Amino acid sequence: MLARHYRLRRNEDFQKVYKRGKSYGGQYVVLYRLQPRLPDIPSCRRFGFSVSSKVGKANVRNRVKRMLREICRRHGLRADDGSDIILIARSKIKGIPFRQVEQDVIKLFKRAKLGPGG
Template sequence: MGRLSRAQRIRKRPDFIRIQEGGIRVTSRHFLLLLAPSSDRNLPPRLGVVASRKVGGAVERNRSKRLVREVFRQSGAVFPAGIDVVVIVRPGAHLLSCAQMEAELQGVAPFIRRRAQEVLRRAHPSS
């Protein structure tokens, strides 16, 4: 397991709030993905992960977030540059293996790509 660089992470609360209030949604069984344009279209996609106490205790929440970050790192081609993604983890996600989590993401990948293109067209209509 590697780490996401600082440029690949959403770290500030105002960014989380901006994405959660205005992001386009893509849902799967264990995740809600919110997509929003980043400030610069040339930046790599950035990820933020939210896991509430509904997911479980600290161990379950942290495992879920760690696996989501790993799947994001491995599946970078799903998310185009210039997109910020907040993943809200739903209960039961901590029971998934990394491969199951990746399969779930790949299952909604066409929706993610289509919605990400919508987001980018709205944010940068001239391009």
Template sequence: MKHYHSLRKTKEFQQVYRTGKSKANKYFVLYCMENQLGYNRFGISVSKKVGNSVVRHRVTRLLRESYRLHQSELKQGFDIAVIARNAVKDEGFHKVESALLHLMGLHRLRRDEKH
């Protein structure tokens, strides 16, 4: 399994929430800011409002796998924080993956974007 850097501390998440730009769709809110590190850090937040621990961990696994599959397509040097919304709890992998890619496209994080 390919390793990626992650946001771990509350302070790191708060920094992204405060100073980053946010875009949202039905399933997620994605915050993004430059980090000057030369690599991306990815953080996932799934509230108890989304469901019990089984549901929350499932959503987390789907997000983590979607990010892992597409991290090579992303520009580097960003902190990315994803907040799951309640609507995502009943969705499958492909819906989660397309929602995440949609938000990354809105933030222009993908390398293949011609903007």
């Protein structure tokens, strides 16, 4: 479970990341990242998740969000650089095994320099 203080929840926060952040596209997920303005102040990374109704009905969308939260919990919390990150599921994600989605998100983390050394 990804704790609440690691999540983006307000619409204003999402809009700020969309407008000022940089995007990285993967096969199943699009990642938006907004770096903090004050990198000297340590703070935790926050994650937001967006799954459109095009992906499927509510039970499918909830499964996809749970999958993305678990991937972020496993791989995204390794460094607290204060970045705000949004993961947007593409419609292709429906029915894809966890491992494939996990590999896609890990590639995006590396491209966005969010890995263990990023």
